[in-house]
Amino acid sequence: MSSLRLGNSLLSTTRRHLTTSRIIRPTILTKSSRLTRAAAVTFTPRYCSSSASSSGSNKDSSPSPSPSSHKDSAWRKMADDKQIPHYLKQDHDRVFDHNRAWATAQETRDPGYFAKLSEGQxxxxxxxxxxxxxxxxxxxxxxxxxxxxxxxxxxxxxxxxxxxxxxxxxxxxxxxxxxxxxxxxxxxxxxxxxxxxxxxxxxxxxxxxxxxxxxxxxxxxxxxxxxxxxxxxxxxxxxxxxxxxxxxxxxxxxxxxxxxxxxxxxxxxxxxxxxxxxxxxxxxxxxxxxxxxxxxxxx
The missing domain is CATH 3.40.1050.10 (Carbonic anhydrase)
Known part of the structure; x- marks a missing residue:
């Protein structure tokens, strides 16, 4: 591939990726994904400090807990509620929801895309x-x-x-x-x-x-x-x-x-x-x- 073709290919690819991200970014709100979304809310970091404390103006504020400590706490809570097996199943299913959305978007935008992809690399x-x-x-x-x-x-x-x-x-x-x-x-x-x-x-x-x-x-x-x-x-x-x-x-x-x-x-x-x-x-x-x-x- 010449340098000109390579440059054009990379530019075209970047545009395709930007388009794809706009299409498939939203989470598919199926029944099977509700618990996943709830779990994602559970895992939302709450350790971000205010702008004042992050700039160092509030010297008396205690250190913020790390992201991992919040995540560990969320896992312990789900373990206590016996929700981990349900969460893991929904987390697994979410991947396939997104895969189907991605495949549909690709084929809609570029008919025959997967046929061409299967021809070799x-x-x-x-x-x-x-x-x-x-x-x-x-x-x-x-x-x-x-x-x-x-x-x-x-x-x-x-x-x-x-x-x-x-x-x-x-x-x-x-x-x-x-x-x-x-x-x-x-x-x-x-x-x-x-x-x-x-x-x-x-x-x-x-x-x-x-x-x-x-x-x-x-x-x-x-x-x-x-x-x-x-x-x-x-x-x-x-x-x-x-x-x-x-x-x-x-x-x-x-x-x-x-x-x-x-x-x-x-x-x-x-x-x-x-x-x-x-x-x-x-x-x-x-x-x-x-x-x-x-x-x-x-x-």
Whole structure:
């Protein structure tokens, strides 16, 4: 796909998503969804402080309870009332209500949409992201079904001994012929935070060791950052860059680029505070050249 066609495709996709969101956003008020809606009201956060207290003018006000404490309290109340099984069933049914509404809207707007979708996939993007439930890859990037092949795991890692991510990369590059490989991390990553904690985390230890190794490699830079949050955010960024480097070490990536001049590898970070993606401007060609002094697999 040329850059012009890709740009037009992304613009068209974004418009379609905006239209879709207006169509399917309202909850379908069926009999089966009433308890779900009631439960949603129960879970509505009530911890938001007034503008005065949030600005720090009311110094005597007590700390607001966390969202999780309200949610836990709501679950305990439903458990006492023996409503949890009913809530879980309605929560399950709500997904299918929304699915039917989405499918109907898609077919109405674009007759034959699902027939075309079933013909196969030719995505331009491979997205390697974090499993965090707050980061839906296609939505934040304005991509439609069929435009991104997605793999997610804790802290968006690309370790060479993980057959899952290695298989995804191999298939995406050699068989789907993706043009872009995106490693996308996010600020506030629980996996990165856990790796910064000197604590035994059981089965998570070997996985988080990959992030701790990133810290070790960049220890001199990170230890000069006095603010803990800033150091944490910088480790998120450095972890993305190191995972991009792990992608570049793969034979499939090197050989495809030598033959086709694609895929290109990108490092991005998502921010919750504004919903924007930050491009870390990974210099793919320079990174590839340095990698191939030791990891050249093109011969």
């Amino acid at each position: 030719t995505p331009d993007y491979l997205w390697i992201g974090c499993s965090d439930s707050r980061i839906p890859a296609e939505q934040i990037a304005g991509l439609a079904p069929g435009e991104a092949f997605v793999h997610r795991n804790i802290a968006n890692l690309v370790p060479n001994n993980d057959l899952n991510v290695m298989a995804v990369l191999e298939y995406a590059v050699r068989h789907l012929h993706v043009k872009h490989i995106v490693v996308c991390g996010h600020y506030g990553c629980g996996g990165v935070k856990a790796a910064m904690t000197a604590k035994d985390l059981g089965i998570l230890n070997p996985w988080l060791r990959n992030i701790r190794d990133v810290y070790r490699l960049h220890e001199a830079e990170l230890d000069t950052i006095e603010d803990e949050t800033e150091r944490y955010n910088r480790l998120v960024e450095l972890n993305v860059v190191e995972q991009c480097r792990n992608v570049v070490k793969m034979a499939a990536v090197q050989q495809s680029y030598a033959e086709n001049t694609y895929p290109i590898v990108h490092g991005w970070v998502f921010g919750f505070h504004d919903g924007l993606l930050k491009d870390l401007n990974v210099d793919f060609e320079s990174m590839l050249a340095k990698i191939q002094k030791i990891y050249n697999l093109t011969d």
